[in-house]
Amino acid sequence: MNKDRSSVANGRTDSVASAAASSSTKESVALQEAAKPARSIIREYFESAVVTVIMALFGITFVVQAVKVPTGSMQNTILVGDHLLVNKFIFAPGPQIWFLPQREIRRGDIIVFKYPGNKRNPTRDLTDPNSVPFKTNFVKRVIGLPGDRIEIRDRRVYVNDQPLPEQRVIAVNRREEEPLEIIQEEPRRGDEKYKVYYKPQSVAYDDFFYGVNGRTVVVPPGHYFVMGDNRDDSSDSRVWGFVPRELVVGRAMFVYWSYDESAPSSGNPILDFIRNTRWRRTGTLVK
Numbered sequence: 001m002n003k004d005r006s007s008v009a010n011g012r013t014d015s016v017a018s019a020a021a022s023s024s025t026k027e028s029v030a031l032q033e034a035a036k037p038a039r040s041i042i043r044e045y046f047e048s049a050v051v052t053v054i055m056a057l058f059g060i061t062f063v064v065q066a067v068k069v070p071t072g073s074m075q076n077t078i079l080v081g082d083h084l085l086v087n088k089f090i091f092a093p094g095p096q097i098w099f100l101p102q103r104e105i106r107r108g109d110i111i112v113f114k115y116p117g118n119k120r121n122p123t124r125d126l127t128d129p130n131s132v133p134f135k136t137n138f139v140k141r142v143i144g145l146p147g148d149r150i151e152i153r154d155r156r157v158y159v160n161d162q163p164l165p166e167q168r169v170i171a172v173n174r175r176e177e178e179p180l181e182i183i184q185e186e187p188r189r190g191d192e193k194y195k196v197y198y199k200p201q202s203v204a205y206d207d208f209f210y211g212v213n214g215r216t217v218v219v220p221p222g223h224y225f226v227m228g229d230n231r232d233d234s235s236d237s238r239v240w241g242f243v244p245r246e247l248v249v250g251r252a253m254f255v256y257w258s259y260d261e262s263a264p265s266s267g268n269p270i271l272d273f274i275r276n277t278r279w280r281r282t283g284t285l286v287k
Contacts, residue, residue, distance in 0.1 A: 064088060065249060066256070067112055067137050070130065072176065073228035073235065074139055076197065077110070078286060079278070080177045083257040084139070086112045088250035105224060105248065107159070108193060109142045110286050113226075114247040118240040120209060131235070139252060140236050140243075141194070144225030151216040152238065155198055157227070165191040170200055173233065177262035180230065194287065199232045208238040224248075252286040 065086045072080050089102065091111075096102045105111065117133030118124050125133055144150045149160050157164040167188045171180035180197055211217045211225070219225050223242035228234025237243070258278035265272050 064253075065112075067139070067252075069139055072173065072180075072233060073230050074110070074141075075173075075230045075233075076171070076179050076182075077141075077194065077229045078139060078252070078255075079179055079258060079281070081259040081261040081278070082255045082281065083259075084112075084286060085253045085256050086250040087253050090251050091248055093246075105142055105145070105245075107142055107145055107148075110139065110252045111142055111224075111226070111243075112137050112139050112249040112252055113243050114138075114249065116240065116243055116247055120240065121207075134247070137249065138226075140226035140228055140234070142224050143227050143237070144219040146219050146221045146223060148219045148225065149216055150211045150219065150225050151214075152212050153214075155202060155231075165189065165193070167192040167195045169195050169197045171197045172199065175262055177260075194229070196229050196231050203232045205232075207235070210238050210241055212238055222246075254286055255281045255284040257282060258284075 065088055067084050067086055069078050069080060069082045069084065078084070089100075091105055092102055114134050115131055115136045115138050118131075125131055130136060143157060143164065144159060151158045151161075155168075157166065168186050169182060170184040171182050173180050183200060185195075209215065217225070219242060222245045224245070225237045226243055227236045227238065258281035259273075260276045260278055263272075263276040266275070
């Protein structure tokens with residue numbers, strides 16, 4: 001009988017000890033679980049930030065790039081203060097894959113490229129901080145493809161002895177950072193897909209060399225002849241020559257933001273942003 005009581009007492013003692021141990025374990029687990037969320041949340045934010053940075057770097061490197069247009073060489077197609085998104089994937093080097101949106105550069109494309117430098121007059125690059133060879137991004141329209149013969153005469157562009165179909169517009173620039181003021185516009189023909197702008201009077205520039213004044217040029221393999229749409233106010237292939245294929249960054253797609261830099265400042269950046277942003281240009285396709 002005493003043995004039975006002793007056995008019962010021992011059983012109770014073991015149960016109490018087991019319950020105490022279980023309670024202690026649960027409290028320990030609860031403390032661990034309570035500490036987990038703080039660490040896991042921090043880790044999740046960190047992992048998300050890393051993935052975001054990697055995706056952003058991938059996008060900037062291979063897919064799209066943002067560029068700002070600081071000069072009027074492409075007015076009025078592109079305005080001073082336009083911020084563009086550039087499709088870097090479409091002209092990606094290497095073999096083309098049929099299901100991907102890739103293609104070769106075409107005449108009429110507006111491309112962004114690294115300025116190749118002025119080999120004919122390299123000292124000019126040393127005095128122009130906005131034209132750093134192989135670093136500064138330029139935006140121009142492709143006029144000549146590899147093998148094309150280019151000549152500009154009587155304010156018209158000839159490609160392989162044929163006039164290039166372009167809608168000619170006469171315009172003046174009242175202020176440097178403002179859009180051109182249209183004076184006269186020729187009717188657009190069916191094959192004229194874009195506008196080019198000329199001053200009312202012919203302008204002779206000493207800087208123009210390639211393709212002008214009877215100097216017909218042939219675009220070499222792997223290169224392109226480019227010009228600004230603002231024909232009388234553009235430093236382009238007429239001045240410094242051809243654009244190598246490897247310097248092409250991509251094709252200008254659309255305006256994601258446009259700021260009127262000719263507008264007066266109020267001294268309040270937020271108010272200036274609201275007032276001077278050209279809201280109607282947001283989303284404008286560049287073509």
